[in-house]
Amino acid sequence: MKKPILTIVFALCAVLSLNAQNSMLAGHTENSPVVNPDGTVTFRYYDPKAVKVQIRGDFLPKVSMQTNYGVFDAPIYQDMTEGRDGVWTFTTGVLIPQFYSYILVVDGEPKLDPSNVYMTRDISTLANCFIVTKEKGDRGSLYSVNDVPHGDVAKVWYNSPSLGMDRRMTVYTPAGYDPNGSKRYPVLYLLHGGGNDENAWQEQGRVCQILDNLIAEGKVVPMIVVMPNGNLTEQAAPGETPAGFFMPDMMRSGKPASVSYEESFPDIVKFVDRRYKTKASRKYRAMAGLSMGGFQTFETTMARPELIGWIGLFSPGPLIDWDDPTPAYDQFKANTRVMAGLKKVFDSKPDLYFTAIGDQERTQDLYDLNKVLGEIGFQYQTFTTTGAHEWRVWRDAVVEFTQKLFK
Amino acid sequence: MKKPILTIVFALCAVLSLNAQNSMLAGHTENSPVVNPDGTVTFRYYDPKAVKVQIRGDFLPKVSMQTNYGVFDAPIYQDMTEGRDGVWTFTTGVLIPQFYSYILVVDGEPKLDPSNVYMTRDISTLANCFIVTKEKGDRGSLYSVNDVPHGDVAKVWYNSPSLGMDRRMTVYTPAGYDPNGSKRYPVLYLLHGGGNDENAWQEQGRVCQILDNLIAEGKVVPMIVVMPNGNLTEQAAPGETPAGFFMPDMMRSGKPASVSYEESFPDIVKFVDRRYKTKASRKYRAMAGLSMGGFQTFETTMARPELIGWIGLFSPGPLIDWDDPTPAYDQFKANTRVMAGLKKVFDSKPDLYFTAIGDQERTQDLYDLNKVLGEIGFQYQTFTTTGAHEWRVWRDAVVEFTQKLFK
Numbered sequence: 163m164k165k166p167i168l169t170i171v172f173a174l175c176a177v178l179s180l181n182a183q184n185s186m187l188a189g190h191t192e193n194s195p196v197v198n199p200d201g202t203v204t205f206r207y208y209d210p211k212a213v214k215v216q217i218r219g220d221f222l223p224k225v226s227m228q229t230n231y232g233v234f235d236a237p238i239y240q241d242m243t244e245g246r247d248g249v250w251t252f253t254t255g256v257l258i259p260q261f262y263s264y265i266l267v268v269d270g271e272p273k274l275d276p277s278n279v280y281m282t283r284d285i286s287t288l289a290n291c292f293i294v295t296k297e298k299g300d301r302g303s304l305y306s307v308n309d310v311p312h313g314d315v316a317k318v319w320y321n322s323p324s325l326g327m328d329r330r331m332t333v334y335t336p337a338g339y340d341p342n343g344s345k346r347y348p349v350l351y352l353l354h355g356g357g358n359d360e361n362a363w364q365e366q367g368r369v370c371q372i373l374d375n376l377i378a379e380g381k382v383v384p385m386i387v388v389m390p391n392g393n394l395t396e397q398a399a400p401g402e403t404p405a406g407f408f409m410p411d412m413m414r415s416g417k418p419a420s421v422s423y424e425e426s427f428p429d430i431v432k433f434v435d436r437r438y439k440t441k442a443s444r445k446y447r448a449m450a451g452l453s454m455g456g457f458q459t460f461e462t463t464m465a466r467p468e469l470i471g472w473i474g475l476f477s478p479g480p481l482i483d484w485d486d487p488t489p490a491y492d493q494f495k496a497n498t499r500v501m502a503g504l505k506k507v508f509d510s511k512p513d514l515y516f517t518a519i520g521d522q523e524r525t526q527d528l529y530d531l532n533k534v535l536g537e538i539g540f541q542y543q544t545f546t547t548t549g550a551h552e553w554r555v556w557r558d559a560v561v562e563f564t565q566k567l568f569k
Numbered sequence: 570m571k572k573p574i575l576t577i578v579f580a581l582c583a584v585l586s587l588n589a590q591n592s593m594l595a596g597h598t599e600n601s602p603v604v605n606p607d608g609t610v611t612f613r614y615y616d617p618k619a620v621k622v623q624i625r626g627d628f629l630p631k632v633s634m635q636t637n638y639g640v641f642d643a644p645i646y647q648d649m650t651e652g653r654d655g656v657w658t659f660t661t662g663v664l665i666p667q668f669y670s671y672i673l674v675v676d677g678e679p680k681l682d683p684s685n686v687y688m689t690r691d692i693s694t695l696a697n698c699f700i701v702t703k704e705k706g707d708r709g710s711l712y713s714v715n716d717v718p719h720g721d722v723a724k725v726w727y728n729s730p731s732l733g734m735d736r737r738m739t740v741y742t743p744a745g746y747d748p749n750g751s752k753r754y755p756v757l758y759l760l761h762g763g764g765n766d767e768n769a770w771q772e773q774g775r776v777c778q779i780l781d782n783l784i785a786e787g788k789v790v791p792m793i794v795v796m797p798n799g800n801l802t803e804q805a806a807p808g809e810t811p812a813g814f815f816m817p818d819m820m821r822s823g824k825p826a827s828v829s830y831e832e833s834f835p836d837i838v839k840f841v842d843r844r845y846k847t848k849a850s851r852k853y854r855a856m857a858g859l860s861m862g863g864f865q866t867f868e869t870t871m872a873r874p875e876l877i878g879w880i881g882l883f884s885p886g887p888l889i890d891w892d893d894p895t896p897a898y899d900q901f902k903a904n905t906r907v908m909a910g911l912k913k914v915f916d917s918k919p920d921l922y923f924t925a926i927g928d929q930e931r932t933q934d935l936y937d938l939n940k941v942l943g944e945i946g947f948q949y950q951t952f953t954t955t956g957a958h959e960w961r962v963w964r965d966a967v968v969e970f971t972q973k974l975f976k
Binding site for chain 2: 208209211269271272273274276279280283288306307308309311312313314315316317318319328330337340341342400401402403404436437
């Protein structure tokens with residue numbers, strides 16, 4: 163018997179294999195990106211016809227842009243330099259350990275790097291990505307797959323009676339979780355932002371790697387993490403529903419769901435407590451979300467404080483009317499529904515009320531929320547980290563938040 | 570409270586969002602591909618600078634290519650036509666319902682279609698993909714997500730004592746599967762080919778959609794499908810191991826595993842029977858694989874016939890020495906190890922011995938194996954379908970095979 167046929171591919175490349183067993187390598191690919199020993203990163207792209215090649219990435223300096231929703235970082239376009247061989251290159255400064263993403267811009271047209279097979283998808287938005295890590299425990303290492311026990315990740319369908327449909331969620335069960343065992347686990351319900359779906363925390367959030375690593379270090383209590391789809395009129399991420407492989411209408415339908423997020427949320431809790439080995443009580447349930455998911459967490463914990471003991475709002479919003487010039491603090495105080503809701507949460511004595519934000523975001527409403535929480539008597543905790551309304555902030559937040567849970 | 574920020578993206582496009590909450594749409598994308606009402610498909614690609622744009626896809630005519638491993642289909646390069654607006658187009662003939670893949674070739678360089686966010690990955694080989702479907706029950710429909718109950722798909726880590734490492738598998742559990750219920754299920758162990766990994770049957774094989782659809786129609790018995798990683802020196806697919814996000818060495822290491830596939834396989838069965846609600850006996854266990862996985866199935870069922878009752882070899886190989894000019898039949902007959910092994914399988918009275926192959930493959934050794942099986946007394950079943958050594962054959966094979974199982 164001979165060695166079976168193997169497909170040998172010599173470089174990271176983006177070429178077609180119509181025939182998985184006989185892929186024909188074609189096209190010009192470079193070794194790109196490369197993390198150099200000094201901590202800089204070099205990108206290479208072959209295109210002798212191009213007049214101008216640029217790179218846009220979250221490791222480049224940002225241009226602050228004031229919008230109605232706060233100060234955001236607009237990407238800058240960094241020119242790459244053409245060599246005689248038609249290979250354009252750019253080398254960054256020393257990059258701190260992090261998960262980074264980028265694309266190329268070739269004569270004004272955005273392109274994926276043909277030499278880097280790794281990318282993330284956010285609806286229809288693709289970006290190449292890479293990780294810089296220097297040593298164990300740094301951010302890059304925390305976001306990497308390390309030689310530690312791994313939890314399982316499942317795409318799970320459940321029925322939502324309140325929404326009248328089957329819906330998809332991502333569920334992380336920690337290493338050692340045994341559906342037939344007697345050990346029970348606390349649960350973190352982790353919500354994505356507007357425009358994301360049930361894949362986002364796994365893919366852009368790297369939350370499964372973060373938990374694998376922090377659990378292995380003993381810094382995080384082993385827990386189940388449930389990542390539902392927060393878009394109430396949708397069953398699942400694009401491509402995972404009968405809408406099929408095409409997405410003719412990429413826009414959110416805009417049609418409102420029949421019920422609110424907080425009304426539909428108990429369907430998820432019921433399913434999870436029935437399906438998994440959970441500690442099915444408030445003291446062992448956490449809920450956190452980013453942006454839209456932070457808003458949903460804010461509302462759900464006010465509506466059902468008896469369900470959730472540990473609360474995390476990461477860059478939540480909008481919590482107030484941003485078109486209203488009234489200061490956030492005054493808007494909160496004038497909103498009797500919210501004030502009564504927060505009082506109800508406070509009276510229920512949550513184990514943790516945690517808020518987090520990036521220092522380049524519009525921060526005043528969260529800081530004013532903190533002030534309101536303090537006045538009510540919450541021993542809230544707040545966390546500010548470097549960044550705008552972006553994933554590096556939310557990865558930081560989940561690293562911080564999960565280490566506090568169930569302790 | 571205002572509506573949370575949504576990222577609105579207007580077209581299928583491959584552009585960067587560094588900031589998931591504020592993706593900035595940029596670049597020129599087309600509506601591509603489009604399945605036209607007459608069943609043709611139109612591709613569009615904007616590139617006014619290009620001198621020549623071609624498309625390569627598995628819906629185009631093939632050029633047969635004789636190799637040592639049989640006759641394979643070499644892709645042809647179809648020229649696209651430039652319009653005045655810099656948009657290159659190509660419209661196919663009427664395509665039969667199927668899952669198709671393609672790339673663009675721009676002045677000789679392979680490129681992904683920037684207008685189509687959907688792609689499959691095979692190690693480092695990317696291709697755009699799309700599905701053509703005309704009516705319920707056709708191949709395109711069978712490979713699509715339909716409005717039927719969905720099974721769950723999990724990426725599961727198990728420990729392999731024989732290989733001395735934690736390894737990753739994909740596990741499909743059918744709709745209705747309940748880890749806390751009393752219902753038990755048969756298991757199909759489904760093996761990938763050389764160059765693939767534990768993601769391949771799910772992604773290129775569309776096997777989760779196939780089973781969801783065929784189970785919903787009552788054509789397939791609800792079963793668990795276990796898709797292990799068949800590369801014995803690897804833990805998991807690229808990017809899912811401590812080798813990390815880069816794949817500096819894309820080649821198979823070539824270093825042999827300490828044990829054979831058939832020696833390591835029982836680790837998987839033990840884990841699955843412990844973890845899942847299985848019917849833990851031979852009568853409720855099937856094993857099938859494509860290409861290298863067919864070879865592994867061939868060997869494993871000879872080594873451990875007491876484990877597996879239902880056997881499927883899809884384009885298996887090589888089962889003989891292809892460099893040896895001796896006819897396959899004579900090679901089989903002269904191989905006392907294989908003849909004794911097959912006799913052992915036969916004596917164990919398997920429920921099914923099923924072989925499948927594409928009519929454009931090197932078929933003689935499988936046909937000669939069938940002949941040998943017949944002489945031994947096997948009531949084997951064989952299935953030939955249109956295609957080369959490629960996924961459309963293996964999707965056909967699994968559709969055929971799974972409908973026979975456990976009945």
